Amino acid sequence: MSAALKPTPEAPLIRLRDLHVKFESRDRTVHAVNGVDLDLAAGEVLCILGESGSGKSVTLRALMKLLPKTAKVTGEIKVGGRDVQAMNESQLADFRGGDVAMIFQEPMTALDPVFTIGRQIAETVQRHEGASRSAADARALELLELVQIPSAKRRLSAYPHELSGGLRQRAMIAVALACRPKLLLADEPTTALDATVQIQVLLLLRSLQEQLGMGVVFVTHDLGVAGEIADRVAVMYAGKVVEEGPVGALMAGPLHPYAKGLLGATVHAGMRGKRLTTIPGAPPMLDKVPTGCAFAPRCAEVIEGCHTGVPALRQIVPGRQARCILVAPGEG
């Protein structure tokens, strides 16, 4: 059994400092993450919000050391006070699925198609807690009931392809929760689901998070999903956090021009007949590390100073930070 995580006020559940991730291949280099600092307290839900290529999923995978060998990772990654980068394979095997679990967008590829749902959950319990086969099977049934799968007993012997998309996603959550992780990493787990199923899974995750007191990092591109689940939101752009703050304040009044643009460009009720505000252009390619503000080429409020240096992530009001030279502390 792995050492239990004991987060204390001094050591938050997650401490990321100056995380850089670079993918190098023969043809090209991509600077996917360019200096991310994040903290997560125990029992807190943080949403990382960003568009494709913003580095949100890479950041999440770095927390579990799941990136491929071609990735060059630097910076401090501490989960429960332990240095993830320094872990060897056997420590990682204990760490993953035990202290920290992850759920993915596509349950069909995340679950093993040749084992039943019950076996996949029980296997996790046996591996991490050293439980007997019968104890593990009993725990699997408990978990399926916990994630509200109807007729759970019968579903234990179902294979992933026999379940609907929503049930499969619940089964994957059950696998992730098998060893009562302190930290759950979620990579767009509701994106592939239908609207009426997505809200069910979001509400389930929220109630499980409260019930089990887990810390959750939830990656999404959907503002509505963040609005339903997050305590805090970090908006990423071009491999950096550009704004961070409590979900309510950020949704009501974003500070950074990119966050403002993203909220303005999201279609919601009452916009009919009006022209949508857009962010012109497209995100940068990231084959080089941006030397100024990465958003400056698309920003409507750009000034001379935006190109001369990378703006720092500054605290604007207590609990809210933005990376823009035009947003002065005290505003907002």
Add this chain to the structure above:
Amino acid sequence: MVLPPPAPDRGGAAQPLLETRGLVKHFPIRGGLFGRQMGEVRAVDGVSLTVRKGETLGIVGESGCGKSTTARLLMRLLDPGAGEMIFDGDAVGRDDLGGGISLKDYRRQVQMVFQDSYASLNPRLPIEDTIAFAPEVHGVPAAEARERARELLAAVGLAPAQFARRYPHELSGGQRQRVNIARALALRPRLVILDEPVSALDKSVEAQVLNLLVDLKESFGLTYVFISHDLNVVQYISDRVLVMYLGQVVEEGPVDEIYARPGHPYTRALLASRPSMDPSQRRTEPPLTGDPPNPVNPPSGCRFRTRCPHAEAVCAEIPPVAATLSPGHTAACHMALPGSGHSQAGGIAA
């Protein structure tokens, strides 16, 4: 301007541009020894719809509801198993009977844009050749088709000098979707079927493409059928909305009516499932439980009854017919039909 005008209006303003009656598409499931038919997926099961000239008809529904199959039927990429289609007063594919419109002429006037912007472009052709391809097939000289392609690229916001010779992999997702839209317009169609055209795009790019679609509709005098699972996008772009569930239309009406006074319990649940942008308005109970059933064995009677909070005995026995709630607004629900035998019949129409 080398673009020709679109085909002339034949039926007049009151004649719907496209009407379908009872469209059906069942896909056989084969398996077992000798590939015998084991059953069928009832993807589209009796869809009747009307697309008026100059409007945008939105079609919403969850996966498996048949909205994409409907799009492919409308484009005649699939042959319907039953039902008929009338395009501006002419029966589609029935030119042999006299007075109909041939599939070739129909397809020139109806074009489609798909969700996957990469898969729907030829990776080996520069984008201007892709756009010029269809006009050339229809007999436009190559040089003129090329010039038309460049004009269209400009119309969708891609500078021809910079982009015309690029290949699909050299473009971003949003740019590729612009190319798909330009290609769809190359034959000057009157109707464009947009099947989830912005679903694969990032939010900031989605807004750009939606604005472009609104502009092109105006400047090219188009009519749209807009298919999406995103209720907010459909509300933004549509004039009328059709809600589908398991291969059938459950509700149809003007966009403001549908969103303000949904008549069918499924539409209400769908609207209530939209995540709220305001964390203080979080919901605590999901509007529906479970997933949509499999269209191989749809429930008897009303297909929504297995998830409906108001289901009664009558719902399992009799398939509901569309009841009119207000002019142009119909819902296929026993509660909307006075005298249907449901205890709340007539209760939701008010």
